[in-house]
Amino acid sequence: MSLRRFLVEPQALAAGEVALPAEEAAHARKVLRLAPGAEVELIDGQGRRAQGVLTRLDKSGGAVMVEAVEAAAPPSPRLVLCPGLLKAPAMDLLAVKLTELAVDQVRPVLTRRAVPKADGGKAKLERWQRLAGQALKQCGAARAPEILPPASLAEVLAAAPPEAAKLLLYEDEGRTSLSQVLPGLNGAAEVWALIGPEGGFTPEEAAQAVAAGFVSCRLPHTILRAETASLALAGVIRFAL
Amino acid sequence: MSLRRFLVEPQALAAGEVALPAEEAAHARKVLRLAPGAEVELIDGQGRRAQGVLTRLDKSGGAVMVEAVEAAAPPSPRLVLCPGLLKAPAMDLLAVKLTELAVDQVRPVLTRRAVPKADGGKAKLERWQRLAGQALKQCGAARAPEILPPASLAEVLAAAPPEAAKLLLYEDEGRTSLSQVLPGLNGAAEVWALIGPEGGFTPEEAAQAVAAGFVSCRLPHTILRAETASLALAGVIRFAL
Numbered sequence: 001m002s003l004r005r006f007l008v009e010p011q012a013l014a015a016g017e018v019a020l021p022a023e024e025a026a027h028a029r030k031v032l033r034l035a036p037g038a039e040v041e042l043i044d045g046q047g048r049r050a051q052g053v054l055t056r057l058d059k060s061g062g063a064v065m066v067e068a069v070e071a072a073a074p075p076s077p078r079l080v081l082c083p084g085l086l087k088a089p090a091m092d093l094l095a096v097k098l099t100e101l102a103v104d105q106v107r108p109v110l111t112r113r114a115v116p117k118a119d120g121g122k123a124k125l126e127r128w129q130r131l132a133g134q135a136l137k138q139c140g141a142a143r144a145p146e147i148l149p150p151a152s153l154a155e156v157l158a159a160a161p162p163e164a165a166k167l168l169l170y171e172d173e174g175r176t177s178l179s180q181v182l183p184g185l186n187g188a189a190e191v192w193a194l195i196g197p198e199g200g201f202t203p204e205e206a207a208q209a210v211a212a213g214f215v216s217c218r219l220p221h222t223i224l225r226a227e228t229a230s231l232a233l234a235g236v237i238r239f240a241l
Numbered sequence: 242m243s244l245r246r247f248l249v250e251p252q253a254l255a256a257g258e259v260a261l262p263a264e265e266a267a268h269a270r271k272v273l274r275l276a277p278g279a280e281v282e283l284i285d286g287q288g289r290r291a292q293g294v295l296t297r298l299d300k301s302g303g304a305v306m307v308e309a310v311e312a313a314a315p316p317s318p319r320l321v322l323c324p325g326l327l328k329a330p331a332m333d334l335l336a337v338k339l340t341e342l343a344v345d346q347v348r349p350v351l352t353r354r355a356v357p358k359a360d361g362g363k364a365k366l367e368r369w370q371r372l373a374g375q376a377l378k379q380c381g382a383a384r385a386p387e388i389l390p391p392a393s394l395a396e397v398l399a400a401a402p403p404e405a406a407k408l409l410l411y412e413d414e415g416r417t418s419l420s421q422v423l424p425g426l427n428g429a430a431e432v433w434a435l436i437g438p439e440g441g442f443t444p445e446e447a448a449q450a451v452a453a454g455f456v457s458c459r460l461p462h463t464i465l466r467a468e469t470a471s472l473a474l475a476g477v478i479r480f481a482l
Contacts, residue, residue, distance in 0.1 A: 075461075075462035075463065097469055097472075100463060100464070100465045100466055100469045101463065101465070101469065101473065102462045102463035138466070139463070139464045139465065139466055139469075140464040141463045141464050142463075177480075178480045178481070179480060179481055179482060182481055219479075219480050220316075220480070221316035221343045221479055222316070222341060222342065222343040222380070222382045222383075222479070223341070223380050223381040223382055224341045224342070224380060225341055225379070225380055228338055228341045228342065228380075228472075231338075231469075231472055231473070231476065232342065232472070232473075232475075232476030232479070232480060233476070233480075234473075235472065235473030235474070235476040235477055236476055236477050236480050236481045238460070238462055238463070238473070239418075239419045239420060239460050239461070239473060239474075239477050240419070240420055240423055240477045240481035241420060
């Protein structure tokens with residue numbers, strides 16, 4: 001059985017006594033029924049991890065004695081995924097699965113055909129970040145993606161650095177498939193990928209992205225739900241380059 | 242708005258009047274509130290599709306007049322995915338997403354570390370097939386994977402044809418990553434892939450698969466849930482070759 005894993009604040013993870021956040025301490029005590037002396041693993045969601053021994057666990061919180069902190073090298077290329085904003089269950093699935101797939105940053109995009117509005121912004125963002133944190137503890141990956149609030153397509157296009165490799169998954173792309181574009185991504189330090197919402201990008205949106213340097217391509221053979229396209233693309237970039 | 246899509250029996254899809262299965266007819270009438278004259282799309286889950294006009298829809302069933310049936314070419318390579326049997330929510334997710342990802346056949350494998358037992362076999366199999374059918378109607382893909390009942394590792398290894406390319410995703414594989422194995426799959430007509438259950442394959446199981454011609458490799462950078470590994474691998478084989 002692997003060690004029980006807890007998520008601590010990024011600033012908190014250093015050699016010495018590390019405080020367990022209140023929620024994590026309550027979970028350790030009430031659900032996992034751990035006691036001082038238990039060996040545990042701590043992660044900070046930003047690539048640092050440590051093993052340690054629980055030294056205190058009571059109603060007021062908990063603490064873990066850590067000897068050494070290990071830093072995981074970030075995966076390459078850095079991967080920024082920009083999915084069209086989807087309905088809540090699909091965005092929830094993305095928050096979890098894109099964490100496992102070691103996506104570095106998620107930037108939901110507001111598009112013409114997106115069904116949901118960007119309301120409840122702060123609460124939704126906190127929900128996605130909480131789900132990503134839970135996924136991190138379950139899957140044992142070293143870092144959670146940074147999830148940004150939904151932004152307009154123009155804002156996202158402007159944020160992509162000139163030197164990044166840029167992909168647009170566009171279902172009306174007639175010529176180029178993803179497999180043709182992939183070899184050009186080998187060696188890229190950073191990849192940005194735009195994926196449409198359930199109804200796809202409009203031709204105007206696709207043209208706007210292409211004008212900003214995004215290479216339009218499509219996934220052949222099948223018609224994917226928008227969230228599946230995001231997962232498949234993240235898998236391809238993480239594991240096929 | 243795209244055409245309403247209905248799933249009919251494979252044998253039923255031909256030019257002329259095609260009967261709507263009772264469940265599909267009831268859905269068309271009570272939920273979608275369609276009436277004779279409506280244009281609809283029919284798929285048979287085995288690669289055939291047709292557009293037609295609803296000619297009859299009442300309590301006893303429905304019928305669609307079809308002019309021409311179109312056959313979608315199967316994607317290449319043929320992809321047979323053999324995931325270790327997972328708990329119900331994960332298997333449900335796989336039934337849906339592997340349909341979208343145009344996997345041809347799913348063969349759940351009974352492994353030493355698999356949590357669930359292969360009980361409730363027939364009911365579970367029917368549930369996965371129903372979910373795959375629903376996914377097909379939603380995503381508009383042409384065919385659903387054939388989902389077989391769970392079988393032992395030995396049975397699955399024996400079923401893989403000698404000429405198929407064979408992959409084993411093994412988390413304790415120390416040397417070879419998936420990206421190193423991929424170039425060797427280009428041009429393969431058929432790919433079989435074994436993916437472990439939540440706890441992974443035992444070393445004995447991995448050795449057994451390697452002895453049967455499966456090439457052991459791993460997904461670097463991160464630690465995936467078993468179902469995410471299946472989705473990522475299907476995406477890589479469908480879109481990166």
